[in-house]
């Protein structure tokens with residue numbers, strides 16, 4: 327079965343905290359699955375506003391992305407659910423994101439990528455690695471990834487919906 331790929335990009339470290347993520351679907355139109363539709367219904371978002379590629383409240387986070395990280399698709403207040411960069415205790419760079427505990431069942435695959443030159447757009451998993459995770463609540467865990475490189479390193483979260 328062909329996967330639907332979402333890219334959610336955030337600069338992981340450039341001296342300032344990122345304020346928005348980019349997301350796109352590849353491989354054709356996405357038909358919202360039952361889990362996604364049920365999740366959207368909780369927020370009373372309906373019609374074309376409830377599609378995976380819609381952004382009804384205008385916070386630059388598409389519904390499919392908000393579904394994967396557990397932010398609110400009906401509010402610009404995302405309650406700290408968006409990925410963020412941070413310095414590790416040894417001065418390295420980390421990228422932290424929220425992952426659904428049942429991501430496999432939902433067909434969600436999360437992949438952290440890094441780049442050192444946004445102009446060249448050479449995003450790759452080279453130099454990335456998951457270093458830890460901790461349970462947040464009954465639905466999500468916080469996942470920490472290490473990004474190799476110096477002060478000019480960028481990270482993003484690639485999310486694929488496989489069914």
Ligand SMILES: [Ca+2]
Pocket residue numbers: 380381382383384385386387388389392398399
């Ligand atoms: Ca949104």
